[in-house]
Amino acid sequence: MSTKQTENATVTVTPVESLYGEIELPGDKSIAHRAALFAALARGESLFENFPGAQDPLTTVKCLAELGIEYEYAGRTLWIQSSGLYYFREPYQTLDAGNSGTTMRLLAGLLSGQSFPSVITGDSSLLRRPMRRVIKPLSIMNARISGTRKGTAPIKIRGAKRPLRSINYELPVASAQVKTAILLAGLYANGTTTVIEPFPTRDHTERMLGLPVKKFGGKNYISVHKMIRIPPARMVIPGDPSTAAFFIVAALITPASEIIVRNVSLNPTRIAFITVLERMGANIKIFNKRNPDGEPVGDICAYSSQLRGCTVEGALIPFIIDEIPILAVAGACADGFFEVKNAEELRQKESDRINSVVTNISAMGIRVRERDDGFVVEGGTLRGGISLDSFGDHRLAMASAIMGLAANNEVTLTNMNAAAVSFPEFMETIKTITN
Numbered sequence: 001m002s003t004k005q006t007e008n009a010t011v012t013v014t015p016v017e018s019l020y021g022e023i024e025l026p027g028d029k030s031i032a033h034r035a036a037l038f039a040a041l042a043r044g045e046s047l048f049e050n051f052p053g054a055q056d057p058l059t060t061v062k063c064l065a066e067l068g069i070e071y072e073y074a075g076r077t078l079w080i081q082s083s084g085l086y087y088f089r090e091p092y093q094t095l096d097a098g099n100s101g102t103t104m105r106l107l108a109g110l111l112s113g114q115s116f117p118s119v120i121t122g123d124s125s126l127l128r129r130p131m132r133r134v135i136k137p138l139s140i141m142n143a144r145i146s147g148t149r150k151g152t153a154p155i156k157i158r159g160a161k162r163p164l165r166s167i168n169y170e171l172p173v174a175s176a177q178v179k180t181a182i183l184l185a186g187l188y189a190n191g192t193t194t195v196i197e198p199f200p201t202r203d204h205t206e207r208m209l210g211l212p213v214k215k216f217g218g219k220n221y222i223s224v225h226k227m228i229r230i231p232p233a234r235m236v237i238p239g240d241p242s243t244a245a246f247f248i249v250a251a252l253i254t255p256a257s258e259i260i261v262r263n264v265s266l267n268p269t270r271i272a273f274i275t276v277l278e279r280m281g282a283n284i285k286i287f288n289k290r291n292p293d294g295e296p297v298g299d300i301c302a303y304s305s306q307l308r309g310c311t312v313e314g315a316l317i318p319f320i321i322d323e324i325p326i327l328a329v330a331g332a333c334a335d336g337f338f339e340v341k342n343a344e345e346l347r348q349k350e351s352d353r354i355n356s357v358v359t360n361i362s363a364m365g366i367r368v369r370e371r372d373d374g375f376v377v378e379g380g381t382l383r384g385g386i387s388l389d390s391f392g393d394h395r396l397a398m399a400s401a402i403m404g405l406a407a408n409n410e411v412t413l414t415n416m417n418a419a420a421v422s423f424p425e426f427m428e429t430i431k432t433i434t435n
């Protein structure tokens, strides 16, 4: 057995001889946030299966309950009943988005269109993250919204006096959260609101709300107009590809390994990390492709592979933004150099992910150089025999644990409870595939 967990969330991971088996993961976090939010906008009952029990998406559900929706959650099934987009009630207390940037930014869009006041706060990590990117466009739409002088949360919304104003807004940062916040506010605006994406990002909002997307000059134009009624939904939420990435890389970098991850979202805006890994020489097979609820789904099988480094940059970055920590681990085990450019956005995540990735990979005995907008990893041997911290960041926690599986010596991981933000069963799932 390779893992030992103590109460203070310190975990020891020992190297494995191989990884083998089949797993199925909880539903995708991005889809889950939207499923709950859009069900709250709909009039009637919505039902979602495989809704993840992770902290982040449940935070969204709890905030929506403060706004008057009814819900029940048991055995990964979420039932939501709402009266529709004009029937939210003023919350009794400050809404707490916890660690979840998606909850905070999407709610900011929805609440901007309401006539009542509200305040959204979060944990110490979320209170450091940039919110001007949503406050600015929502203010242009006439929302009465403000943050701190530093442009951070708590976000205060005074309540709209009249319908919002529609805008055409070109995103200065590639962000699906900002895009969605503006489109949600657009549901309450007179006229047509259009978000222009110079660098396309994940497209779950467009798919789930059925919004028209036009492509012109390499940019995406996504439009929404005032809506009176949104239909309730039923959906089986496909497995989270960003979580699958940890297990796929684990199989690639450990000897004699073969892991199948069943029923994963194959949304093209989410699985570019597979293309990157294939460029690095990864042996990955995708099968059972289907399209049940408007989101492509399939099974992914990954085998031990000899990897080589590559460079990731430009328009690819928004499509792999959440997988860069685990891609860096693949790079640390590859021949040659793995280089990340144009990814300054990583510094704005749950931790400064350029610095935290560089810190943990170099602590494992790998040569890595930090840059303003990324890093360069020179592949080598993961030494281990040390302690790594999660920086309170779920993806750092999981990426560091995967390094421990492929290292020469055991690794002690502190603050592993951070993994619960996206996948509380992470360590148990690793145990099921460890030989």
Ligand code: S3P
Pocket (backbone or CB within 6 Å): 029, 030, 031, 033, 101, 102, 174, 175, 176, 177, 178, 180, 202, 321, 322
């Ligand atoms: C998300 C968008 C991305 C991503 C985050 C989830 C979403 O953030 O990093 O984990 O569900 O819209 P940004 O929009 O800030 O890039």
